[in-house]
Amino acid sequence: MSLTQLRENGASKPVRPVTAQTLLEMKQAGHAITALTAYDYPTARLVDQAGIDFILVGDSVGMAVLGYESTLPVTMDEMLHHTRAVARGVERAFLVADMPFGSYHSSAEEALRNATRFIKEAGAHAVKIEGGRRRADLVRQMTEAEISVVAHIGLTPQSIHRMSGYRVQGRSLEAIEGLYEDALALEAAGAVAIVLEGIPREVATEITARCVVPTIGIGAGPACDGQILVFHDLFNLTFSSPAKFVRRYADGAAFFRDALERYREDVTARTFPNDDESYHLSREVRTQLETSVEDNKDPLELLASLEPAGRA
Numbered sequence: 346m347s348l349t350q351l352r353e354n355g356a357s358k359p360v361r362p363v364t365a366q367t368l369l370e371m372k373q374a375g376h377a378i379t380a381l382t383a384y385d386y387p388t389a390r391l392v393d394q395a396g397i398d399f400i401l402v403g404d405s406v407g408m409a410v411l412g413y414e415s416t417l418p419v420t421m422d423e424m425l426h427h428t429r430a431v432a433r434g435v436e437r438a439f440l441v442a443d444m445p446f447g448s449y450h451s452s453a454e455e456a457l458r459n460a461t462r463f464i465k466e467a468g469a470h471a472v473k474i475e476g477g478r479r480r481a482d483l484v485r486q487m488t489e490a491e492i493s494v495v496a497h498i499g500l501t502p503q504s505i506h507r508m509s510g511y512r513v514q515g516r517s518l519e520a521i522e523g524l525y526e527d528a529l530a531l532e533a534a535g536a537v538a539i540v541l542e543g544i545p546r547e548v549a550t551e552i553t554a555r556c557v558v559p560t561i562g563i564g565a566g567p568a569c570d571g572q573i574l575v576f577h578d579l580f581n582l583t584f585s586s587p588a589k590f591v592r593r594y595a596d597g598a599a600f601f602r603d604a605l606e607r608y609r610e611d612v613t614a615r616t617f618p619n620d621d622e623s624y625h626l627s628r629e630v631r632t633q634l635e636t637s638v639e640d641n642k643d644p645l646e647l648l649a650s651l652e653p654a655g656r657a
């Protein structure tokens with residue numbers, strides 16, 4: 346039963362928010378963690394009310410919503426703007442904000458200042474940063490500054506140029522060892538969860554077994570403690586061929602196209618708006634107006650002289 350159904354059935358208990366501790370307990374109990382991105386208020390409400398545990402305001406907003414070709418141009422201002430909107434729509438889920446490229450790379454001071462803004466100004470519960478063991482010190486410093494950090498390893502889209510494209514990572518024994526080291530170093534530094542993106546399922550299975558903290562997979566096979574997808578991928582709203590790991594649950598593009606076509610046709614045919622969708626004068630004022638037309642009085646003057654209440 347979804348949260349919406351629970352609420353509609355009159356469940357009066359306040360919603361218990363998901364925390365980092367909840368995610369850990371879910372892993373320990375073997376309960377799969379559900380995660381999805383959201384970038385604005387209405388979708389955040391829908392995702393939260395559907396009972397999704399973990400909502401990420403991903404820098405994928407750059408490609409899914411803002412029309413950039415990669416996540417690299419996304420700015421702090423854009424991420425803060427979208428995180429604030431999502432935070433207004435979330436009651437229950439654990440809310441994670443992605444730190445954009447360049448916002449945590451120059452110095453620890455700048456990274457901490459930017460991370461703090463997501464928590465303090467935008468209402469996020471945690472930030473996410475990409476990169477393996479070379480980010481461990483930063484994760485430690487953020488954790489010491491009371492900022493929860495979700496790590497992200499494997500195919501890290503902000504490294505697109507260093508990786509020479511979006512390529513599955515961890516295919517050689519050396520690369521696999523590197524991923525194990527990354528995960529354990531980030532966990533030791535205090536990461537509350539680790540996103541595993543674009544790695545072979547066998548490698549993700551082993552990382553998930555070795556880590557105490559939950560792993561959230563995207564293109565990393567079914568053994569991760571949770572799964573995340575990009576909202577627009579799930580609804581076929583990305584206008585490009587999907588990655589192998591995407592499962593489309595609904596054809597949002599077809600749904601919107603159909604509605605848009607019908608709206609355009611109705612306006613063209615002048616069948617929208619109809620009488621029920623229009624405001625009306627009261628019978629009394631209509632009569633006065635008709636009489637004034639018959640008497641050749643200026644109808645605009647008459648309308649101006651009426652109380653607002655007379656204009657239904």
Ligand code: KIV
Nearest residue numbers: 382403404405540563
């Ligand atoms: O930006 C994003 O949406 C992400 C997920 C794909 C994990 O980082």
